[in-house]
Amino acid sequence: QSALTQPPSASGSPGQSVAISCTGTSSDVGGYNYVSWYQQHPGKAPKLIIYEVSKRPSGVPDRFSGSKSGNTASLTVSGLQAEDEADYYCSSYAGSNNFVFGAGTKVTVL
Amino acid sequence: QVQLVQSGGGVVQPGRSLRLSCAASGFTFSHYGMHWVRQAPGKGLEWVAVIWYDGSNKYYADSVKGRFTISRDNSKNTLFLQVNSLRAEDTAVFYCARGGSGSVWNLDYWGQGTLVTVSS
Numbered sequence: 001q002s003a004l005t006q007p008p009s010a011s012g013s014p015g016q017s018v019a020i021s022c023t024g025t026s027s028d029v030g031g032y033n034y035v036s037w038y039q040q041h042p043g044k045a046p047k048l049i050i051y052e053v054s055k056r057p058s059g060v061p062d063r064f065s066g067s068k069s070g071n072t073a074s075l076t077v078s079g080l081q082a083e084d085e086a087d088y089y090c091s092s093y094a095g096s097n098n099f100v101f102g103a104g105t106k107v108t109v110l
Numbered sequence: 111q112v113q114l115v116q117s118g119g120g121v122v123q124p125g126r127s128l129r130l131s132c133a134a135s136g137f138t139f140s141h142y143g144m145h146w147v148r149q150a151p152g153k154g155l156e157w158v159a160v161i162w163y164d165g166s167n168k169y170y171a172d173s174v175k176g177r178f179t180i181s182r183d184n185s186k187n188t189l190f191l192q193v194n195s196l197r198a199e200d201t202a203v204f205y206c207a208r209g210g211s212g213s214v215w216n217l218d219y220w221g222q223g224t225l226v227t228v229s230s
């Protein structure tokens with residue numbers, strides 16, 4: 001199972017928005033609504049910030065939003081803050097009890 | 111609150127074995143599927159394995175099939191990963207994660223990670 005495709009990096013100034021794409025195939029992202037997004041700060045464990053394409057766990061700010069169109073999912077971080085600087089990973093159920101992550105995107109707050 | 115506390119990592123020689131543990135608290139462990147995910151140094155996340163809430167089903171990434179075994183002891187609220195025939199490329203931080211209440215494919219809580227270094 002190949003990793004989902006994410007841009008290696010993205011950046012924005014405080015207060016701006018940044019969008020990260022996650023491209024798969026009809027066998028994973030496009031075929032199921034089990035797309036999640038995780039935030040990982042250096043040396044820390046990943047944290048779930050979006051699940052089932054667009055749902056936010058309790059405690060996650062509504063600045064984080066998710067969507068999907070065809071084989072591509074997207075994470076948008078609005079009102080960028082310094083603490084949003086981190087690595088972001090998407091994941092998707094890939095059928096037949098397989099699971100795949102994206103390669104990760106490093107978000108820099110300028 | 112949900113806690114997953116990991117143990118069992120370390121430095122191990124190529125070809126040797128190790129057992130990783132993940133002790134759960136703050137939720138009814140026997141009601142949730144559990145995952146192992148690994149991250150090689152400076153690299154991205156790689157899904158390793160999942161086990162159903164009752165241990166009835168286990169599924170693995172192709173890269174570890176036949177060498178790694180996921181298991182659980184619901185009486186002790188603990189998840190395990192037996193890693194055998196270790197290779198240099200298995201060097202990674204291993205995380206346990208809970209499969210969320212909506213679906214086992216929502217990894218909603220993660221352990222702190224444990225580093226496995228395969229080196230002679």
